[in-house]
Amino acid sequence: MKKFDKLTAVAAPLPLINVDTDMIIPARFLKTIKRTGLGQSLFHTLRFDENGSEREDFVLNKSAYKDAKILITGANFGCGSSREHAPWALDDFGIRCVIAPDFADIFFNNSFKNGILLIKLPQKEVDDLMEVAERGANSTMTIDLETQEIISSDGKSIKFELDPFKKHCLLNGLDDIGLTMEKEKKIGTFEENQKVTQPWL
Amino acid sequence: MATTLYDKIWDAHLVDQREDGTCLLYIDRHLVHEVTSPQAFEGLRNSSRKVRRPDLTLAVADHNVPTTDRSKGIDDEESRIQIEALDKNCLDFGIELYGMNDIRQGICHVIGPEQGFTLPGTTMVCGDSHTATHGAFGCLAFGIGTSEVEHVLATQTMIQTKAKNMRVTVNGSLPTGVTAKDMILRIIGEIGTAGGTGSVIEFSGEAVSELTIEGRMTMCNMTIEGGARAGLVAPDQKTFDYLMGRPKSPKGASWETAIDYWKSLKSDDGAKFEIEIALDAEDIAPQVTWGTSPEDVLPITGRVPSPNNESDTNKKAKMQRSLDYMGLEPGMLLEDIKIDKMFIGSCTNSRIEDLRLAAKVANGQKVADHVDALVVPGSGLVKEQAEKEGLDEIFVSAGFDWREPGCSMCLAMNADKLQPGERSASTSNRNFEGRQGPGGRTHLVSPAMAAAAAIKGHLVDVRSFNID
Numbered sequence: 128m129k130k131f132d133k134l135t136a137v138a139a140p141l142p143l144i145n146v147d148t149d150m151i152i153p154a155r156f157l158k159t160i161k162r163t164g165l166g167q168s169l170f171h172t173l174r175f176d177e178n179g180s181e182r183e184d185f186v187l188n189k190s191a192y193k194d195a196k197i198l199i200t201g202a203n204f205g206c207g208s209s210r211e212h213a214p215w216a217l218d219d220f221g222i223r224c225v226i227a228p229d230f231a232d233i234f235f236n237n238s239f240k241n242g243i244l245l246i247k248l249p250q251k252e253v254d255d256l257m258e259v260a261e262r263g264a265n266s267t268m269t270i271d272l273e274t275q276e277i278i279s280s281d282g283k284s285i286k287f288e289l290d291p292f293k294k295h296c297l298l299n300g301l302d303d304i305g306l307t308m309e310k311e312k313k314i315g316t317f318e319e320n321q322k323v324t325q326p327w328l
Numbered sequence: 329m330a331t332t333l334y335d336k337i338w339d340a341h342l343v344d345q346r347e348d349g350t351c352l353l354y355i356d357r358h359l360v361h362e363v364t365s366p367q368a369f370e371g372l373r374n375s376s377r378k379v380r381r382p383d384l385t386l387a388v389a390d391h392n393v394p395t396t397d398r399s400k401g402i403d404d405e406e407s408r409i410q411i412e413a414l415d416k417n418c419l420d421f422g423i424e425l426y427g428m429n430d431i432r433q434g435i436c437h438v439i440g441p442e443q444g445f446t447l448p449g450t451t452m453v454c455g456d457s458h459t460a461t462h463g464a465f466g467c468l469a470f471g472i473g474t475s476e477v478e479h480v481l482a483t484q485t486m487i488q489t490k491a492k493n494m495r496v497t498v499n500g501s502l503p504t505g506v507t508a509k510d511m512i513l514r515i516i517g518e519i520g521t522a523g524g525t526g527s528v529i530e531f532s533g534e535a536v537s538e539l540t541i542e543g544r545m546t547m548c549n550m551t552i553e554g555g556a557r558a559g560l561v562a563p564d565q566k567t568f569d570y571l572m573g574r575p576k577s578p579k580g581a582s583w584e585t586a587i588d589y590w591k592s593l594k595s596d597d598g599a600k601f602e603i604e605i606a607l608d609a610e611d612i613a614p615q616v617t618w619g620t621s622p623e624d625v626l627p628i629t630g631r632v633p634s635p636n637n638e639s640d641t642n643k644k645a646k647m648q649r650s651l652d653y654m655g656l657e658p659g660m661l662l663e664d665i666k667i668d669k670m671f672i673g674s675c676t677n678s679r680i681e682d683l684r685l686a687a688k689v690a691n692g693q694k695v696a697d698h699v700d701a702l703v704v705p706g707s708g709l710v711k712e713q714a715e716k717e718g719l720d721e722i723f724v725s726a727g728f729d730w731r732e733p734g735c736s737m738c739l740a741m742n743a744d745k746l747q748p749g750e751r752s753a754s755t756s757n758r759n760f761e762g763r764q765g766p767g768g769r770t771h772l773v774s775p776a777m778a779a780a781a782a783i784k785g786h787l788v789d790v791r792s793f794n795i796d
Contacts, residue, residue, distance in 0.1 A: 149762055158392065232526065307479065
């Protein structure tokens, strides 16, 4: 997994609530057996019109935000399906961090497994950052995972909370299958016990 | 200490707990389908890892399969490649697979219970958010992403932190013409699509006990639409009766021991729930969604709401966006909304009871001239049963299209979809923008309401059909 420690990049404002996984990547783009190349389908309906041309008014199509790596958005981002194609598409497009009041649970987990940092902040702080992000290419922010703070272009610092295990894995780019495999003995013991207590399984 | 059903199943599957609260949970059952698994198997191959317990894993192709005659294979190349990849992966890793032409093939959340693969007190995962369905059996079931699918394949465990306990109690009995689908839509309208975030919801109360197992599946299926990690109903005699004799259910002496254990699976009196919601079943009318989120739901007797009555600016903007997308004007009667297509199917509503109910409404009627109506059974076995009962004939003579099993127009990955601007009455679970095809407009309803809408050509209160 990709490491995440410090990121300085343009933040794009997407002031919508309940952005669902079908909006992030519609189901017709899930017919792939690869993880890569999904960035071109990211926010497909919002980004492109019926003829496949870019919609000028969509934030990521504006020149100031073409290189955005941070997204500031509304509550319940990533609701809906469990498709990991959603974080794959974000990552492939170049988005490494999303800031919102809250996220849907499955999307939250999926993003961290792909080295994408999701930051939950109170609505007021998200509103403030949204305002900063609306300044276009001047909306550069720095996310420091080690110190758990966001430093916006006006020098203001905002602290954020994060589960220590997720932070540890992200900072070190750890593959958690490898970590779990170290517990193989415990898993084996569990299976032996279960064979006795619930033999029908 | 008094514990909840969720606490009990969680505790019984705890393999390890770190100091920071991160837990390793054992997974008893894993359902695999073609869309979210290829990258997981690729990951296993790249790291030379095996599937730890192929015997606890069951695979089926459902999302992509055509619902028309498939004896000659699949035309769509990408879909075909994905399905062939599943075939190969199951063969290479020794996993049981119900192939496209197996009578047991169907939507993963229909076939799990049908085969007795889903059992009370177990933990289950699948790379699909509607895995919550299996909670109807008192099975703790999570939808997961592909990285977690790979993790479970390799280790038979998943890393999780414990969720909050939430309980939704529905008191009293559902009125005539009102179903489990209406009940869960009403609940989502009440709590919102993020109302269950970070929680596992236990459904209880008289109205839930009175539901059939299939009704409970419909209810738990849409728990994810309320944002919760899983939904649960405590197992009871109905659960045991449903499971008895299924191919993968315990047999003989094991069955008796299992039942003894399953009977202990309920929340203790006085168990603590962080969030409690209560509703009266008598107040629930047939529901229909008007917007682009399952929480945008009202009784069929209502009118399209106005953004002017919404004070929260974010919600107001979302509401306006939904109305523009749906092509609806505030104040219009929901019953005046004309439809172009109707879809009965999906892991929410494609089981035999759903088809029986829809057939009761369709019996002796005709689908409106301007409506295309699609009935897609949840599995080959559901289809076979329906045909044995003559339901297919009722549908076909009323002008409904009778199809092969699969996910179909719920998410429009195969050829079944809405064209831009087209409007459906659908028994599926999501009315997101573009969910049933780019530009398509979805109204979520129960199977009875869907059949009624197909016949009248517009959304309509099924209670006017006078079926019992």
